[in-house]
Amino acid sequence: MAARGITYITGSQLLSLKNRPNIAIVDVRDDERSYDGHIAGSLHFSSDTFVDKLPKLVEATNGKDTLVFHCALSQVRGPKCAQRFAEYVGDAKVMGVKNIMVLERGYNGWEASGRPVCRCSDVPCKADCAANVPSPAN
Numbered sequence: 001m002a003a004r005g006i007t008y009i010t011g012s013q014l015l016s017l018k019n020r021p022n023i024a025i026v027d028v029r030d031d032e033r034s035y036d037g038h039i040a041g042s043l044h045f046s047s048d049t050f051v052d053k054l055p056k057l058v059e060a061t062n063g064k065d066t067l068v069f070h071c072a073l074s075q076v077r078g079p080k081c082a083q084r085f086a087e088y089v090g091d092a093k094v095m096g097v098k099n100i101m102v103l104e105r106g107y108n109g110w111e112a113s114g115r116p117v118c119r120c121s122d123v124p125c126k127a128d129c130a131a132n133v134p135s136p137a138n
Contacts, residue, residue: 006082009068009101011110017066024064026057028071028081029107039070039110040118041127047077054088060124066099074106 009017017023018041025042027033033044045057061067067085071077079102086100103110111117118125 006079006086006100006102008074008104010104011113011115014068014103014110015115022064023066023068024061025103026061026067026069026081026085027107028069028077032072034121036072036107037111037117037119038125039107040116041125043124045081047071047081050081051084054085057085058089061097063096065096066101067097068101068103070103070106070110072106072108074102074104074109078102078106 014025018025018039025039027038027042027044028047028050029036029044030046030048033046038044043057043060045053050057067082069078069082069085071081082100082102089097105112118127120126
């Protein structure tokens with residue numbers, strides 16, 4: 001099945017929407033998440049084991065209608081995992097997912113734009129950690 005309706009979202013758009021309860025942010029970076037930080041509240045499903053963990057991702061995002069995938073740059077891993085998720089769930093509307101998106105410029109673009117990042121080690125990130133601080137603007 002071809003990927004259904006995967007679109008891109010800008011960092012500014014995501015920043016304005018990310019606290020809504022119907023959105024899940026899915027970080028598919030591998031080890032770099034542990035030392036680079038992450039978008040607060042994001043779920044971590046490493047690209048190297050992504051396919052094996054698809055059932056857990058479906059469970060973790062139950063009740064969400066928008067999933068936003070990203071990797072470091074959102075050029076390979078993020079879009080590929082978004083596509084694999086779309087293919088796995090078939091017609092995603094069956095399980096309530098209406099939007100499958102990829103974050104433009106990925107985590108690196110998010111951080112370089114001075115948007116807030118979290119450096120907690122909680123799994124999953126609770127999004128209210130004291131380590132949630134703006135990144136230095138370049």
